[in-house]
Amino acid sequence: MNILVLDIGGTLIKTGICDENGHLTQMKEYPTELQNGEKNIIDKLNNIITGFHDYEAIGVSIAGCVDSEEGYIYSSGNIPDLNGLRLKDVLEKKFCVPVKIENDVNAAALGEKYYGAGKGFNDFLCLTIGTGIGGAIVIDSTIFKGHKGIAAEFGHMITHPRGARCSCGGSGCYETYASATALVKNARKINQKYFNGRIIFAEDNQQDKELERVIHDWVYEVALGLTSLIHIFNPPAIILGGGIMEQEKLVHMISAKVKELALESFSDVKILKASLGNKAGMYGAAQLILNGEYYKSGRNIT
Ligand SMILES: [Zn+2]
Incomplete structure (x- = not known):
């Protein structure tokens, strides 16, 4: 199973594809700052994700106060566009795969737990x-x-x-x-x-x-x-x-x-x-999916 992972920070958005054995490939980094006519951070995320193929789920690590059950961002200090956004719903609707989001330190801790x-x-x-x-x-x-x-x-x-x-x-x-x-x-x-x-x-x-x-x-x-x-x-x-x-x-x-x-x-x-250095968040984002009901139930939730 391939998981698209995103680690959204105030300066950089780190991405890659992680398989169920923890192999991280296709790693890329983008400035969080908007560029090339991007209207907002969602526009930017759409552009980034569209560049990836062959994944079955998306895991997101993000700086800020996050309700990971609801996929809701209370506040993300450095990226005000995300405040009050149900990011899980937005990405699931657009990309038609299950999405999990988690606070960056929680994601890093999960990464360290399983891989570090x-x-x-x-x-x-x-x-x-x-x-x-x-x-x-x-x-x-x-x-x-x-x-x-x-x-x-x-x-x-x-x-x-x-x-x-x-x-x-x-x-x-x-x-x-x-x-x-x-x-x-x-x-x-x-x-x-x-x-x-x-x-x-x-x-x-x-x-x-x-x-x-x-x-x-x-x-x-x-x-x-x-x-x-x-x-x-x-x-x-x-x-x-x-x-x-x-x-x-x-x-x-x-x-x-x-x-x-x-x-x-x-x-x-x-x-x-x-x-795991600056990859901990990406490993943790993958683990959100691997620990979740989608993976455990044989991937039959769409
Ligand atoms: Zn304080």
Whole structure:
């Protein structure tokens, strides 16, 4: 069975064809920005999907608050055209195949569960640390959704009461202190040249004692939130994604700090780096279909 997968982000739309054994082929990327006379994002998606053939279902991973049961997008911060849209219905009507949609971090967690660092764990938490902090809760190998399907907004846990303002309108949120954006912001107060993770962790800059302090303070902020989550969920593993986690030593530093902060009986938790990189969302989008009723019932739903 071939599944057309789309991973719709604020900057890029990644696509490909995934078969039921997890082989991802025909991968292509398109800018999310409208171009060539496209009227809106639906117009763009139609153009992209029309370029693919020989698929039986469509799986979509998308940044934002998504009701995956209904295929409804409450809000997608970076792509306002999608807000309030029943994307599943729109695509099913147009392309006459079953469609499943899911929030991007949930999709990435599903990808890691079936094809990546989450293999072998029935329960784990997943966090993507980037511009903000996204979260997913996997229990019994499925995504825990919450009342409206939008659980695991870990980035907006309050770790600093009456702290700095957050983009959500609240203050003191975890992501304001522990996102990659927060690290870069603090590092640039020392030197403007520290404008991304790769430069901050470059070998040449490791003699900068002020930078070392900023990194350690940030690792503490990351570990602080993880420790609360560990005390609530008692997971066997936490998987950390986001470009910043490509820095080899970071996962070890965070893991060591968590072991310092967590109650001893929780300290066997494994802190792992996500292993699928920017393909996790596409693998997860495929798994939405493979876990669904369409595939399980012998593909006789049209
Ligand atoms: Zn917030």
